[in-house]
Amino acid sequence: MWIRKLGGAALAAIGAIGMSTAAVAAEPVRIGAFLSATGPASFLGEPEKKTLEMYVERLNKDGGVLGRKIELVVYDDGGAPDKAATFAKRLIQNDGVDIIIGGSTTGTSMAAIKVVEPAGVPFISLAGGIDIIEPVKKWVFKTPHTDRMAAEKVFADMKKRGLTKIAMISEDAGFGKSGHAQSLKVAPSYGVEIVADETYSPKDPDVTAQLTKIKNTAGVQAVFNFGFGQGPAVVTKNYKQLGFSVPLYQSHGVASKDFIKLAGDAAEGVRLPAAGQVVAEQLPATDPQKPVVMAFKKDYETAFKSDVSTFAGHAYDGLQMALAAIKRANSTDKAKVRDEIEKTSGYVGTGGLVSMSADDHMGLTLSAFHMVEIQKGDWVLAD
Amino acid sequence: MFAEFLQYVFAGLTSGAIYALAGLGFAIIYNASHVINFAQGEFIMIGGMSTATMVAAGIPLPVAAAAAVLVTMLVGVALEKFAVEPAKGADVTAIVIITIGASIFLRGAAQVVWDKEFHALPAFSGETPIAVLGATLMPQSVWVVGVSMAVIALLWWFFNRTLFGKAMLATSFNRLAAQLVGIGVKKVLMVSFALSAMLGAVGGIVVTPITFTNYEAGIMLGLKGFSAAVLGGLGNGLGAIVGGLVVGIAEALASGYLSSAYKDAIAFVIILLVLFFMPSGLFGKKGTDRV
Numbered sequence: 001m002w003i004r005k006l007g008g009a010a011l012a013a014i015g016a017i018g019m020s021t022a023a024v025a026a027e028p029v030r031i032g033a034f035l036s037a038t039g040p041a042s043f044l045g046e047p048e049k050k051t052l053e054m055y056v057e058r059l060n061k062d063g064g065v066l067g068r069k070i071e072l073v074v075y076d077d078g079g080a081p082d083k084a085a086t087f088a089k090r091l092i093q094n095d096g097v098d099i100i101i102g103g104s105t106t107g108t109s110m111a112a113i114k115v116v117e118p119a120g121v122p123f124i125s126l127a128g129g130i131d132i133i134e135p136v137k138k139w140v141f142k143t144p145h146t147d148r149m150a151a152e153k154v155f156a157d158m159k160k161r162g163l164t165k166i167a168m169i170s171e172d173a174g175f176g177k178s179g180h181a182q183s184l185k186v187a188p189s190y191g192v193e194i195v196a197d198e199t200y201s202p203k204d205p206d207v208t209a210q211l212t213k214i215k216n217t218a219g220v221q222a223v224f225n226f227g228f229g230q231g232p233a234v235v236t237k238n239y240k241q242l243g244f245s246v247p248l249y250q251s252h253g254v255a256s257k258d259f260i261k262l263a264g265d266a267a268e269g270v271r272l273p274a275a276g277q278v279v280a281e282q283l284p285a286t287d288p289q290k291p292v293v294m295a296f297k298k299d300y301e302t303a304f305k306s307d308v309s310t311f312a313g314h315a316y317d318g319l320q321m322a323l324a325a326i327k328r329a330n331s332t333d334k335a336k337v338r339d340e341i342e343k344t345s346g347y348v349g350t351g352g353l354v355s356m357s358a359d360d361h362m363g364l365t366l367s368a369f370h371m372v373e374i375q376k377g378d379w380v381l382a383d
Numbered sequence: 384m385f386a387e388f389l390q391y392v393f394a395g396l397t398s399g400a401i402y403a404l405a406g407l408g409f410a411i412i413y414n415a416s417h418v419i420n421f422a423q424g425e426f427i428m429i430g431g432m433s434t435a436t437m438v439a440a441g442i443p444l445p446v447a448a449a450a451a452v453l454v455t456m457l458v459g460v461a462l463e464k465f466a467v468e469p470a471k472g473a474d475v476t477a478i479v480i481i482t483i484g485a486s487i488f489l490r491g492a493a494q495v496v497w498d499k500e501f502h503a504l505p506a507f508s509g510e511t512p513i514a515v516l517g518a519t520l521m522p523q524s525v526w527v528v529g530v531s532m533a534v535i536a537l538l539w540w541f542f543n544r545t546l547f548g549k550a551m552l553a554t555s556f557n558r559l560a561a562q563l564v565g566i567g568v569k570k571v572l573m574v575s576f577a578l579s580a581m582l583g584a585v586g587g588i589v590v591t592p593i594t595f596t597n598y599e600a601g602i603m604l605g606l607k608g609f610s611a612a613v614l615g616g617l618g619n620g621l622g623a624i625v626g627g628l629v630v631g632i633a634e635a636l637a638s639g640y641l642s643s644a645y646k647d648a649i650a651f652v653i654i655l656l657v658l659f660f661m662p663s664g665l666f667g668k669k670g671t672d673r674v
Contacts, residue, residue: 040599042499172644198643203603205401205594208394208519209635210643212387230501230595241512241519242390262503262595265510 028071029064029332031056031322032097034087034112035126036104039079044104047300047312048126049074052101054303055319065323066330073097077108084108088115088123098332101318103127104311106178113140122325122338124318126311129178133361141341141361143317143351144310145275145368147175147226148182150252153273153369154224155183155190157383163221163247167196167214169207169235171227176202179226179251195219202231208238215242222246228253233262240266247271252369257307260377271382273369277313277350279379282372288348296350313350321347321354386517391639392632393515397524397593399631404531404586405608406615406623408579411538413618414555415575417475421482422462424605425489426583429455431596432493434588435502444507452584458489459580463573486601493598504591523592530589531624534582538620551575555618614654616667625665629653 033052036045056072064070073095075087084103091097092115099122103109106129113132116123117139125132125142132142158166170180176199187194196217198210214220223246225235232254239248248270250259255274260267276283280293296316300308324347325340326332344363347354352368371383405427412420433451438444466485470478507526512519542548554561554571562568586604587596594600608623611630615622630650637649657665 038494042494046499198638200638200643201647203594203600204398205590206394206397206635208397209391209639212390212394213639213643216387230597233501233503233595234593237510240510241521243512243519258500262501264503264505 028069029066029326030071030073030095030097030099031319032088032091032095032100033072033074033102034077034084034091034100034108035074035102036079036108037074037076041079041105041108043309044126044311045076045079047309048102048104048315049076050304051300051312051315052319054299055316059323065326066332070323077104079105079108081107081111085111085115088112092116092119092121097121098334099322099326099337100124101126101315101322103132105174106132107174109142113137116140121334122322122341124322124341126314126318128175130182136359136361139338141321141356143314143321143349143354143362145252145351145364146182146362147179147251148186149364149366149369150273151179151183151226152186152190153366153371154249154251154271155187155192156366157271157273157371158192158222158224158249159190161247164191165193165195165219166222166224167198167217167220168194169198169200169210169214169223169225171202171229171231172199173202175253176227176231179253183224183226200227200231200235202227202229204231204234206238207231207235208242211235211238211242211244215244220246222249224249224251226251226253230262233259236263236270237266252310255372256309260374267374267377270374272372272374274372274379275310275313275351275368276370277308277310279370279372279381282379282381283370289350289352292348293350310350317347317349317351317354320349387639389516389518391635393518393520393524394639395632395635396528396628397521397631398634399628400524400527400531401586401590401594401604401627402607402611402630403624403627404527404534404582404590405604406611406627407531407534407538407608407620408582408586409609409612410618410620410623411579411582412575413612414542415551416478416572417555418467418478418482419609419617420576420579421479421605421609422486422489423579423583423608424601424603425486425493426455426459426580426601427587427590427604427608428493428596428598428601429458429489430584430587431504431591431600432497432502432587432598433584435504435591435596436497438504439502444505448588451588452581455580455584455587456577459576459583460573462580463576467572467576468569486605490598490601497598499598501595501597502591503595504588506592507589521593523589527589527593530585531627534585535620535624547574610650610654614657614664616664619664619666622664622666629665 035049037049056070077084101124103125106127109125109127123140128144130146170176196214200207250272252273255278276289277293283290297308325337328340329336344356352364354363356363372379373382408423434447437447506523508522550566551571554568611627612623615626634646634650638646
């Protein structure tokens with residue numbers, strides 16, 4: 001009787017130990033995200049959010065990572081940097097996340113960095129600004145191309161075509177402003193001289209005045225427009241109206257089918273740098289990126305019935321690199337995961353071939369961009 | 384040299400006519416109620432978005448445009464009925480704030496009803512630029528200017544030659560007296576919202592082929608339209624048109640001859656100067672009789 005009782009207790013104790021180890025094993029991998037799912041940057045944040053949710057759900061169906069489920073916590077910062085910082089703090093302190101993916105805009109990412117760096121949590125930003133990773137910050141990485149790379153790609157193409165005197169027309173807000181500054185910085189190293197430099201506001205209905213001024217500047221061999229949204233479409237239409245004979249270049253900011261839809265016929269012959277995701281179908285079969293971007297495009301478009309965007313791809317790349325690092329580290333120890341992200345090498349993502357290092361927390365090279373020309377309403381590879 | 388100047392003027396005319404059309408809507412509601420309707424830009428957006436999506440779905444432009452005007456007028460009436468009317472007797476400032484709230488609501492609703500993308504509309508009469516003395520003008524700009532002129536003529540006729548128009552004017556001058564002589568002042572306010580919604584929709588439709596539209600397109604148009612209306616003298620239709628053209632042409636000349644970085648500043652300096660010397664705007668009535 002006594003022995004049986006003891007045996008029962010021992011069994012119960014063994015059972016309890018077993019349960020507690022099971023509980024440890026079931027502790028999920030927590031991924032936090034703050035994204036601009038609403039507000040002016042919602043065209044970035046919304047596809048990013050949908051992408052993260054779709055893949056986390058799919059991964060969990062296949063058993064998660066390290067035998068643990070993945071728990072995704074997403075907050076919507078509405079594009080406001082102060083909210084982004086607050087949410088980053090909440091992700092770290094209340095939700096206890098192992099890694100943070102997010103920051104749809106450079107503004108929200110920079111605000112969160114101030115919280116993330118001292119807390120020591122790996123952070124993969126989805127925004128373009130070069131300030132995010134330059135100077136290198138210990139815990140901060142990013143997936144998208146920078147505006148400087150776009151400018152370099154454009155200038156390299158101009159150099160190849162012998163166009164050395166060019167005019168710039170840039171949006172005088174966020175994206176265009178930063179792109180313009182980076183362009184001025186890198187133009188000399190490609191032997192490109194900017195002889196006219198005009199700006200416009202993002203919502204201007206007409207920019208023919210600025211373009212007329214450019215047209216009357218002697219020696220302009222090409223025009224480069226840095227901006228996104230409807231601005232570049234207005235520029236392109238006005239450009240055609242004024243009958244320019246020199247080529248027009250756009251930035252990667254308009255590398256989506258929407259731009260062609262908005263600008264219509266005027267978009268014919270426009271050249272721009274585009275990520276592999278945009279020209280998925282046009283990539284040659286030998287391109288290592290081809291299967292990745294085609295698969296992602298199919299996944300996204302069947303799930304959401306809308307065209308895939310490069311922004312969705314940034315979130316996909318961020319998630320894949322984070323999970324790969326967690327797998328290699330074989331734990332969610334923050335310092336180990338950080339080290340593994342930094343060791344990411346030869347990852348083929350939607351943004352290009354990523355090989356990071358201690359002084360490069362983005363890991364993309366100029367080859368991640370393809371120079372494309374718009375012909376008959378579609379992209380044609382021009383490099 | 385002259386061709387260059389003419390091109391700047393054309394650029395200004397295009398933007399200016401757009402601002403003017405937006406400004407006209409402010410004038411009507413202000414006339415009827417002394418309320419500045421900050422949801423005016425959203426009327427423009429709804430007109431443009433409805434037309435663009437219907438045309439994209441294959442509905443012919445005239446049908447789509449008519450339907451869009453109707454939809455926008457319904458929104459305008461609903462706004463008056465459910466947001467402005469329940470606040471009757473409230474301070475004008477309170478009603479102005481209600482319209483700001485309504486504009487935020489309408490922008491949010493547009494994101495749900497439509498999406499966050501930009502939408503385009505084909506130009507009404509082709510995209511071949513019209514060449515005038517070495518400068519070029521898009522046919523759609525002529526449409527915008529022409530529609531603005533037609534609208535101002537119609538409004539003049541309505542307010543000066545029809546009984547209801549006169550009743551609206553009477554209400555604007557003295558609400559109590561108007562009520563005493565048997566004018567249904569409640570109806571006047573509702574009609575003024577319907578009318579300015581209609582104006583906004585028409586504006587949105589002719590402007591969309593040039594500027595494109597999305598759920599927040601109304602912010603810029605509303606702001607510039609408001610500047611135009613204030614510059615021209617609030618409540619004065621002709622003033623709104625002249626105000627819009629002045630702002631547009633000033634911006635274009637500034638970016639042409641000075642620097643495009645200063646163009647917005649130049650426009651605002653002009654507005655400030657005018658209001659400093661003529662506080663009720665270029666065509667505004669002297670403010671003394673409105674006590």
